[in-house]
Amino acid sequence: LPIFPPEVLAVSTNVQLFERAQQSIPGGVNSPVRAFRAVGGTPRFIARAEGPYMWDAEGQRYIDYIGSWGPMILGHGHPAVLEAVLAAAREGFSFGAPTEREVELAEAIIAQVPSIEQVRLVSSGTEAGMTAIRLARGATGRSKIIKFEGCYHGHADALLVKAGSGLATFGHPTSAGVPPEVVQHTLVLEYNNLEQIEAAFQAQGHEIACVMIEPIAGNMNFVRASVPFVKRIRELCDQYGALFVFDEVMTGFRVALGSAQSVYARALPGFAPDISVFGKVIGGGMPLAAFGSSRKIMQNLAPLGGVYQAGTLSGNPVATACGLATLREITKPGFFEGLSAKTQTLRQGLDEAAKAAGVAWSSDHEGGMFGFFFTDSLPQNYATVMATDKERFNRFFHAMLDRGVYLAPALYEAGFVSAAHSEADIAATVAAARESFASL
Ligand code: PLP
Numbered sequence: 001l002p003i004f005p006p007e008v009l010a011v012s013t014n015v016q017l018f019e020r021a022q023q024s025i026p027g028g029v030n031s032p033v034r035a036f037r038a039v040g041g042t043p044r045f046i047a048r049a050e051g052p053y054m055w056d057a058e059g060q061r062y063i064d065y066i067g068s069w070g071p072m073i074l075g076h077g078h079p080a081v082l083e084a085v086l087a088a089a090r091e092g093f094s095f096g097a098p099t100e101r102e103v104e105l106a107e108a109i110i111a112q113v114p115s116i117e118q119v120r121l122v123s124s125g126t127e128a129g130m131t132a133i134r135l136a137r138g139a140t141g142r143s144k145i146i147k148f149e150g151c152y153h154g155h156a157d158a159l160l161v162k163a164g165s166g167l168a169t170f171g172h173p174t175s176a177g178v179p180p181e182v183v184q185h186t187l188v189l190e191y192n193n194l195e196q197i198e199a200a201f202q203a204q205g206h207e208i209a210c211v212m213i214e215p216i217a218g219n220m221n222f223v224r225a226s227v228p229f230v231k232r233i234r235e236l237c238d239q240y241g242a243l244f245v246f247d248e249v250m251t252g253f254r255v256a257l258g259s260a261q262s263v264y265a266r267a268l269p270g271f272a273p274d275i276s277v278f279g280k281v282i283g284g285g286m287p288l289a290a291f292g293s294s295r296k297i298m299q300n301l302a303p304l305g306g307v308y309q310a311g312t313l314s315g316n317p318v319a320t321a322c323g324l325a326t327l328r329e330i331t332k333p334g335f336f337e338g339l340s341a342k343t344q345t346l347r348q349g350l351d352e353a354a355k356a357a358g359v360a361w362s363s364d365h366e367g368g369m370f371g372f373f374f375t376d377s378l379p380q381n382y383a384t385v386m387a388t389d390k391e392r393f394n395r396f397f398h399a400m401l402d403r404g405v406y407l408a409p410a411l412y413e414a415g416f417v418s419a420a421h422s423e424a425d426i427a428a429t430v431a432a433a434r435e436s437f438a439s440l
Contacts, residue, residue: 013058017045038410039394044401049076051420054406062406063425067416069408070218070250070280073339073368074329075420081284081325088321094313101324102315108327109282109290112257115272119292120301121315125249125279126154128289129212131309132277133158135291136210136243138307139300144170146200146211148191150382150412152219153212153247153277163188191217191381192229197236205240210275215260218250218414220385222364222371223378227267234271243297249279249289250414253327255367257336263366284326286319335419339368342426343417346370349430357437360389370415385412392440399436405429 012020021028029035029043036043044056052075054064067073074081088101106119122128133145133156145158153159161171161183171188173180187208189196201208211233217223237244251260258265259278265271274297279289292298300307313319329335343365350372354361363372373379374389374396393411400407405428408415 012045014042014045014056017057018042021045033410033413036409038412039397041398041401043409044406051075051077052418052422052425060404062401062404063421063429064406065415065417065429066406066408067418068280068285069413070254070369070416071283071285072418073254073281073416074284074326075418076285078326078329078420080329081322084321084325085286085318088318091317093318094316096312099315099317099320101317101320105282105315105320105324105327106290108324108331109278109292112253112327112331113259113261113276113292115261115274115294116276116292117295118298119278119290120298120309121288121290121320122309122311123287123289123313123316123319124154125247125277125289126156127311128249128277128279128291129153129159129247130156131307132245132247132275132291133210133212134309135293135297135300135307136245136275138305139297140209140241140243142207142209142242143185144187144204144207145185145209146187146189146197148213148217148382149188150191150220150223150385151212151214151217151247153214154249157182158186159212161186161188163190190383191220191223192226193381194229194232197229197233201236201240201242205236205242208240208242210243210245211237212245212247214247214250215264216251216255216366216369218369218371220382220412221373221379222369222414223380223382223385224364224366226380227264230264230271231268234268234273237274243274245275245277246273247277249277251366251369252276252278253281253330254416255369257331260366281326281330282323283319284322286316286322287313288316288319288323329419336367339417339419340365342419342421343368343370345423346417346421346426346429347372349426350433353430353434353437356434357440359392359437359440368417368419370417372415373411395440396436399439400429400432403432403435405432 157178160175162174171183248259256262275293277291302308362378374392379385
């Protein structure tokens, strides 16, 4: 694996690389959160990664709890995945024609998620979410959509939106370059707020194409949609003929083999969303995402139906090899029990360390995804997440980074544990946390 040993790369420091990067790349990064703006300081330029570790350009090692923001559920460079990728690359990078491996990956996803009869593969979560909405609109013949504050579904124009001034008013763009008309059909409601969703359906239920949700929201740290909330949305969608879209780009094959929808189906027997969106884990670190639904709904897509969607690199043969090899590993018996136990151990260790230090703290996890807050009780929506102690989070983040633990560089991001994290890694993380809490 060490094709580029860190000592060879240690010719530039992170600071030097960041300065150089800012000359040729806006902000020095290709995705804003990587710039460390929320926490301050210099982003680490990663030279290589293996198992649960990443090394930066200066040769500093970190225990990685981001895992490329979710995909690296097996850790970095898992031998079976690496072999599959190398073998696929030898066969060809991209054909722009169908391959058997795409079918295998589609079948592998369908096999684990009972709500899905067909999937289409794309290259990013943004594309998958954007197309899921187009599909919902095409299938229902309606324009309006509901999303929730604090949920991120990628950067499609219609989804870069914040709540309007009143419940019945549609949203305002959160990004320059998005005309207000483009978000005029997007209604933004508070997460876990039953009264708001109720009122929205009462006011305009027959015009709503879909309700899109992160069932466990990982883009406001880690906030679960309550079971009554999910149940009521399902009922309202059924009553008014709207579609319920689960954005499982983060939670899919991460919180459970059957994804977050299987977690809700445990509490609500028979529960299923209408459309599901996947990314991250199903690509194992390669650009790959998907959306799926019933055969009936998916028949609306071109070339069968009138909803257009396409992609030069969709179902890319190297990406599908990576995704398939990853799914093969995580479907092995006991995988999720082991991953969940590891995450639980980490969480318990952090909880105890915080308690010992007398720090206001709460945490949650499901499968291999976790979150923590510097507040006594778990926030239920975006406003309460953002009201938690940001300064304290930032100090904790840097204290951990200084001790070789790489957490997400923003208080509104979730964390991820991989199967490669050992007991020793988790113990080292908890020890670092104990010191970090003491230093806050
Ligand atoms: N949906 C969710 C829930 C996500 O967390 C993300 C990315 O983090 C996306 C969609 C967008 O995916 P991508 O970054 O692959 O475009």
